[in-house]
Amino acid sequence: MARKAASPNRKEEIVSAAVEVFAETGYYRATTAQVAGRAGISQPYVFRFFATKEDLLAEALNVSWTRTFDAFRGVIESAETPKLEEELIGAYTELMERHRSEILLQMQAQTIAEPRIAGIMREGFRETRKLVQDAFVRAGIDNPKHRTLIFLARGMLCNTSMALDLPELMEEEDV
Amino acid sequence: MARKAASPNRKEEIVSAAVEVFAETGYYRATTAQVAGRAGISQPYVFRFFATKEDLLAEALNVSWTRTFDAFRGVIESAETPKLEEELIGAYTELMERHRSEILLQMQAQTIAEPRIAGIMREGFRETRKLVQDAFVRAGIDNPKHRTLIFLARGMLCNTSMALDLPELMEEEDV
DNA sequence: ATCATTTGTAATTGATCGATCACTAATCTA
DNA sequence: TAGATTAGTGATCGATCAATTACAAATGAT
Secondary structure: OOOOOOOOOHHHHHHHHHHHHHHHHOOOOOOHHHHHHHHOOOHHHHHHHOOOHHHHHHHHHHHHHHHHHHHHHHHHHHOOHHHHHHHHHHHHHHHHHHOHHHHHHHHHHOOOOOHHHHHHHHHHHHHHHHHHHHHHHHOOOOOHHHHHHHHHHHHHHHHHHHHOOOHHHHOOOOO | OOOOOOOOOHHHHHHHHHHHHHHHHOOOOOOHHHHHHHHOOOHHHHHHHOOOHHHHHHHHHHHHHHHHHHHHHHHHHHOOHHHHHHHHHHHHHHHHHHOHHHHHHHHHHOOOOOHHHHHHHHHHHHHHHHHHHHHHHHOOOOOHHHHHHHHHHHHHHHHHHHHOOOHHHHOOOOO
């Protein structure tokens, strides 16, 4: 039997590098050489782990959605009803601060037409929506579907505000 | 004095073609040859009107934002107060149906880091926000800043719903 | 009708990039 | 320590693309 060693998490390192490079430069303009450089390996070595650049994008998006689900699930399992929505917003804010690149990548991927990528994005949004809506229903919140829509909508505007560095887009206190 | 002729709107034709091709394929992956083909001209001829591909993108975005402003202004100048928000939503829905590609291009451009493009996007969002908020204030609507945020947020989610073909994302009627 | 301007294209170029191939260095097994 | 497997790289290649150049055809003015 064979034993692997070296960097046991090479694959994860490459994915992390890809998330950053894709987010900064744009998936199509970003090169596999940039990703490799960021991961501290040579460009051809990337292809030992991912057959194509698109495979790498798909995995980067999966990682990003998994983190999103986990963040929301953590809140849903622990938060008390009256603070549920507030804490979900808090969790997303923290996600955006700690994993900005993953959110920027999700934003990009919304307009990528490749069926495989579009499928991942659709599933990501569907699952997020289900997670939040079920939690609102279980918490006995009124108009759960409406509240879920508003929650997701604020999230999308929050993304725009972050990506374009336009914090005023999220101001809502009237004097 | 020289007189021009041929197609007096060649430039507009190229921009229209660019909006579609960029929206379908993604700006970075789209080629100037595709844009030229869509416009019915040769690839080098594009560069008689736009010095660089980025110039073409900038103009495409300007056209798209101008149309957005015009759509909202039309409603604001004519709508009666109680129906203002409803009609603004209607105007945006129509814009998305009639000029889907322009909206998809705006979505894409949210994550393009080139300073010139980011500047156009920032200005577009700032102006849209000002337009809507001032209209809400003039209409005497309560919490105008909050209502403006919710309006813009719904617009962003609506974009996602359209781009990913996920109509359920905009459902909000509870049974 | 000729000359100048404008409209447009074919051909090309220099750069870039994803992916492959051929190879070496390190590590493991027996 | 020999042999085999694994980890990793340099070199390269075919394709692609934005942009330039050098032209040709049409149009307009005199």
